[in-house]
Amino acid sequence: MPRELTQNRIQKIWVPTKDEKPAPRRAAGAPHFANPPTVIVMVGLPARGKTYISKKLTRYLNWIGMPTKVFNVGEYRREAVKNYSSYDFFKPDNECAVKIRQQCALAALRDVKSYLKDEGGQVAVFDATNTTRERRDMILQFGSENNFKIFFIESVCDDPSVIESNIMEVKVSCPDYRDCNQTDAILDFQKRIECYKTSYQPLDPDQHDRDLSFIQVIDVGRRFLVNQIQDHIQSKIVYYLMNIHVQPRTIYLCRHGESTDNLEGRLGGDAGLSPRGKQFSSALARFVEEQQPTHLTVWTSQLCRSIQTAEHLGVPYEQWKALNEIDAGMCEEMTYDEVKEKFPEEFALRDEDKYYYRYPAGESYQDLVQRLEPVIMDLESQENVLVICHQAVMRCLLAYFLDKSAEEMPYLKCPLHTVLKLTPVAYGCKVESISLNVEAVNTHRDRPEEVRRGPGTLIRRNSVTPLTSPESNIKKPRIDDLDEAPIQELPPSVASLALCSPSHLPLTLAGQNLRRNSSGLRDVLQPCQ
């Protein structure tokens, strides 16, 4: 009657032995996949931060393990209409254009359906203006036909300086304006906004839209109106949106100075700094002084080496237990060689699937992400912060900021005595790596070449599986169509953003087969005569 249990070798999770039909388990603290998928629908005039919110939210949801993807209708439009001429395209009386825009929206919705039904997606973010009731009704209809939950996020802002700033940051350099000078681009974009204004019907919580689930973000988060939250994921989304802000600020990530355990090649433990580690800490103090950040918050873990490093700074700091290094359980304080000798099977398993692998009586990277989530939430609400942490922890945090998948995360390079300076810019994060020129041992282990990836290890997917936010369906440089100019997603000026654009497919979920072809966009379009 009660089934026998065995412990899965990699994740150390107890599962029923006869596994033809596992007890429908969902994973720790995450929304059920059994629930209907959700379509998040952005609403708002151009330059209101819809795409910014879409991308950021998607990055967060993927990091906590909710497969999420953005569908930006503007991209579909750029596919369909190769060369953007002017704002005339967006005039409400431009019938031909209206038709194209409608078809683009439909094409995007088709891809949404495919992502949520066939590709294992759980949340789709439909990023477009969606400013008319008619358009939103169409989406609601689509949602009800397919049994998707619909959640609207409307961004309302009339502060001219904010709008201008948005236009400068992300519109002027967008593909539409690659042949324009700055002034012309701004003028044209503002006229584009006017095209939408006349037909804009904001969400109406009192009457027309009182039964819809939505959040209105007003004036970049000064004010929120939240209506009819249906479930856990919507409540988390609202909480996230309330914590993020757009104030310029810098996040500094670094590890503790080299420790005595590091010198011996030992994992974990709670050792103090080596002499070089102390040197680094002094160098860090000088670095921080040079940077002159206004009001810097300093966070450490509760492990000695991290705190000792902070002590050198001579400023107040806060200890977080959640920032402690990954718990290596029975392997704590061993060297890799000792682990290999005493626990050869464990050693091999870890290389097979480093993200999911849980040390016996210890933790996995997946566990780390779960315990770091409140740290990320608090980090979002902060301004200038320096986080002095540990290798695995820093990899998790970095993966969040740079949109890295579960596959990549455990192999991100986070060397000792190097500070990563993260600055939010446009839709992503600029990263500067600053070595403080104090020698240290290298604690990085690359992904081993000859790792056999057994199929068995990928079956059980707990929820917390950071995925790189999937590439848009509109392919980047297509190899087969050489006569068309490649579509550049990111403005070339911000070259260091290359770090944040996913360079390869995210980890495939069981049952998920990501298709790279833009699904029949051409079929849908009938160019009008």
Add this chain to the structure above:
Amino acid sequence: MLDNEEFMLDTSPRELTQNPLKKIWMPCKNGHIAQRRVCTTNCPTLIVTVGLPARGKTYISKKLTRYLNWIGVPTKEFNVGQYRRECLKIYKSFEFFRPDNEEGLKIRRQCALAALNDVRQYLSVEGGQVAVFDATNTTRERRGTIVKFAEQNGFKVFFVESVCEDPDVIAQNIVQVKLGSPDYIHCNTEEAIEDFMKRIKCYESSYQPLDEVLDRDLSYIKIIDVGCRYLVNRVLDHVQSRIVYYLMNIHITPRSIYLCRHGESDLNIQGRIGGDSGLSPRGREYAKSLRKFIQDQNINDLKVWTSQMKRTIQTAESLGVPYEQWTSLNEINAGVCEEMMYEEIQENYPLEFALRDQDKYRYRYPKGESYEDLVQRLEPVMMELERQENVLVVCHQAVMRCLLAYFLDKTAEELPYLKCPLHTVLKLTPVAYGCKVESVCLGVDSVNTHRDRPEFVWDRGLHWIRENR
């Protein structure tokens, strides 16, 4: 201790020692350490409720206070109605609340001021972090007074307004909490309801709800129709955003939460703590009884949660229904003491053993956790529990104590000594301002894993002293 001023230490870096109880590294001399607290605000926060009578202000105040205290933010509520009852001694009728009753107005104003005075005492002198000022506060004038008071004392203000016009909800509230109030001790039900409705009327004419334009510079959340809609304005800091998140997750739909431990395990029988053993034969018996108990309860749409330890999962497997595994529900990590018997700990780690009895809540096992750590990691579980309806949580002794302490508003002192025996289910049903508890023993024998608070503990000099508690 929270150290929030910017200061340059004359001798940095300072030497560190590890506090033996909490295993926290701190500077040797008299330096403060800023240990991660829930809220890192420099200044205390004053939460001010706003709304007509019977809109759930006291319900929200008490629940919020309970939650904040549980996660470690010292919070206290100040209910002006109670001050009024102290002052007046005997409540006659709604006439006291008439807007033209000058004598009444004077007394009510004095009560509010007395309460604010106690707020100041609590936040500025007694180390409180959050004070909840629970009163109608329905006029802009009254709110202006409070804002000024807060400014003078360096407190942040956050308003929580409850707006509701649904007559059913209001009637329910009156029946649940007003009829039993000391004000109506000598009335029958009809009289009480009638009087209370008239009382509400007295406030209605002067009620100035928080306004989008006039109050645009205030920080507040407006809760409309028991959570259908929220208006959130100017959230200033992380604490406020957490309060908002909490308020948006709670609901008042009737439901029950069942808490129990796994069935007796093999390590339990040996008197060993922690580990990851399976169920003993009696433990398996219990799992079967639990299945029967659950079936008899006939619960609508029950969710079952377990930890990721074998013994809770085995217990849930017996139920034959889907269940969810949470790492956060794992038992407290006893670090180096895992799988030891208490006698072995006493022999091998006598100092640790003594320290634990000194302050069981804050005591952290070497390379392990404390109850305090447990609460931190259980917070997301709690939040999800608030969202859910009928849930059965199959967990462990220390974990169950933490969850129980939340629902029953137990202090950190009491928490580690709450009785959570094996093979017993606690059924919690929210009622009025609190929680009804039914303890159901499923009639399967087991060992007793409870250790009472010892009468004698070691003091710093390792002398036996008698506890004065």
